[in-house]
Structure formats: structure tokens, C-alpha cells
Amino acid sequence: MTGMYNSARWSVSQQWLITLLDEQFTEHTSGSQVVVDLGGGTGSIAAHLAQHGHDVMVIDPSPDQLANTDRRAREMGLTERLTTHQGDTGTLCEVVEPHSVDAVLCHLVLSDVTDRAGTLQNIASVLRPGGVVSLLVRQPYQRILRHVIDGDLRTARELLEDDGWVRREDLLAMLEAADFTVLSEYGVGAIADVVSADVSTHELLELERAVASRAEWITAASSLHVMARSGAVDKTVTI
Template sequence: MVWEVVRAALERRSAELGRPVLEVVDTGGGTGNFAVPVARLGHRVTVVDPSPDALFALERRAAEAGVTELVRAVQGDAQTLPELVPAGSVDAVLCHGVLEVVDDPAEALGNLVGTLGKGGLVSLLAANRNGAVLARAVAGQFTEARTALDAADGRWGPGDPMPRRFTGEQLDALTADAGLKVTSVHGIRVFADLVPGVLVDTEPGALDALLKLELAAAEQPAFHAVATQLHLLAEAH
């Protein structure tokens, strides 16, 4: 779902600008799960990530895909982004799984937006607090579910590997404060993390049916609140 939304958005932006090659930044892009497919579309992608190992894997992956000339690996993070990417030079930014781990999500998002030209795109994927509450409750961890529900950071306890989660309202506020206009919201993994794996693995056709259900539910606002992740597509004013 996320890839299809991103791909279509890049296609529209390319048509709007009247040029086939866009400048894309993938912050926290790691080994290139999105960067390499974006480069395969013909766009230039700068991946900014703090891990040298991940960037090495990215370069190897880009070489295997034949897009080495379109992918640039830069060690850094959202905080140092203004020093790495010129302001207003980017057509689209991918920010997937980043706001959960940075010290200051508002500052990080502001730095990302600062690299964009007018009308530039932001693809934002973040962990949803309500989805974690539901998952813990379904697993019988009711105290942890209540902790996540009440905690400002959406964590269910000291053992929670996720540093921070957001509600849809919090993401709306962050994007608005950063000067972004949200154009679409999708719920990601509405059911997948709740369904016992044995059902998907053993029932014929179950995986395909689950994927179709996920795709259908992703666009319905009623399911956004309980998705594991929220994907927002936005544009800079």
C-alpha cells in the first residue's frame, strides 16, 4: 500500500513539474527498501542514514539493481539534514519509521520540509499508538495495553522496543506545524499483526485474502485508529 501511494504520487509530481527525473531524499532509508525502487523509476535518490553498515548494503543493492548512478548514500540523520541537503532543492522526501526514534519529531520534520521546494511531497510513515493498545489487549496484556493508552509516548512499558508512537491527531498537528497539507491517510497493517500466523500459513488462499482485506481497509478512516502504522502523504505549501 505504501509503495503504491508513493509511486503514484511521484508520477503525479513528475507530470506537474514537466520533467521525468525528480530529486528525492529518503531519510532513515537504510538498505534501500524504498530508495532502490524509486531509483528504478528513474529518479535520483539521496539516502541519509546514520548506519554505515546500512549504507554499505544500500550501495550493494543499488549496484545489483543497476541504479548506482541514481542513488547517493550519505551518513547522517534528520538533525544534520540541513547540512547535507541544500534548502529547497528536493521534490519529495520519504520519512518512514523516523519520527519514532528522533529526539525531537517536530524539529526533524521541520528539517525535512526545509529541503523541499514549493509543492514538494512528504511520505510519512509512523507507528500508531492505538494499534499498539489493541495488539497488547488482544494478546492478553491488559496492563501493558492500558499503559500504552495513557502514556504520552504510546509505549507499553520499559521493555517496549519502540521509543515513541503517535495518534492520528498528533501526526496531524506535527504536519500542520511543519507547514504541510495532508492529502491522504492510510492505515497500514490493520489486521495483519492481530491474525494468528498459523491461520495465514495453513489456510489455502488466506494470505491473498488478508492482503486484499488490508488494501480495502487501508483507505477507510474508520480503521485508521487501530492500524499498526499510519501513512500520511502531504505537500509543502
């Protein structure tokens, strides 16, 4: 199969995600932010944010991934702004002080944890009042369609019935329960991840942007991005 998941186009989806993050940070935050990238892997997005003046800690369970992040930070001269700590969603509150960060990135992590609601509660607990969370979750449509086109209907049916997907409606309900207010929803990879032709990267990125906020294309995208603001109230008493 040649049409779905063209590897040369993954970079366009990544470019769109980074562009989207930049725009969302500009719109919903102010100035330099203290950021936690939960499950940040090799730190590519974290490094981008650090380059733009934010202080970022990557938390990941893999020592190898963290070593790659540390190497990236050294090579880019970002060691003062980009740090790492081994951990995961379950140890977040042990690694990060309560209400101490401005933003948490949680990209392609929720589908791999059992207690998703608890993870969002933990994220809320480390955010300062009014802090934001950037969530990225995989969606099934393109993956199911890929197998349908290949004639692998059994796998398509298994994916369709798989209860491991983070469904949009469930995600929004969990965010509300954790006292978050949704600020935006966008699709990532709605167009770029299915293009097989050799087309202009710039034009593809602009088309990705054009459809990213449309409801039908959000559903069709390979991933859903949600930005939400913590509604926690700072109850600290100043004497």
C-alpha cells in the same frame, strides 16, 4: 500468541506501502523526482523508487545500513540513481541544500526523535516549493490489543499511556505549523498484520487496499501513512 503480527504477512504490508507510494507519486508528482529517504535503512524502498527512474539519496545514521544500501545499489545496477550519506534528522540541512529536492520520505522515524516539529521544519526547508513529504508513523492500537489478548494488561496500560506515540492529531498540527497541506491519509497493516491464516496474498492485499482509506481502519492500522505538500513559496528573484 498466533494472531497478531504474523511475520509471514509483513511482506504484504510492505507491498501495500510500496503500491501506495507508487500511486501517490503518480497522483501528486510529475516525472522523475529527486528524493531523500531520511532514515532509509537498507534502502529497499529507495531501490524501488530508483528502479522507477527517480534519483534517491538514503540518509541514515548507521554505517552498516548504508553499506547494505550501497551493496543493493551495486547488485541492482542502480549506483547512478541510488546514493547514500551518513546523517540523521538533525543533520539533514547540512547534507541537503535548501529547496533542492522534490520529495522526502520519513518512514518510522518521527517516533524516535525528540524534536518532531523541528524535523518537519527541516524537511520543509530542503523541499522545493510544492514538494511532497511521505510520512509513516507507528500507531498503538494493534500493539496494545496484542498484549490485552495475551493477558499482559500491565504492558497494555503502559503502551496506552506512553507519550512517545506520534498521535495523528499532533502530526497534522505539526504539518500545518510547518506550512504543509495534507494530501492523503492511509492505514498500513490494518488487515495484513493481524492475519494468521494461510490466505491468498493477492486477496489480502486487495482487502488491505479496501480498508486503508476508511477512518476506523486507519486508526486500527499498525501504521499511518500521510502524504503532504510543502506550501513554501520560492522567493528567488530572477534578474
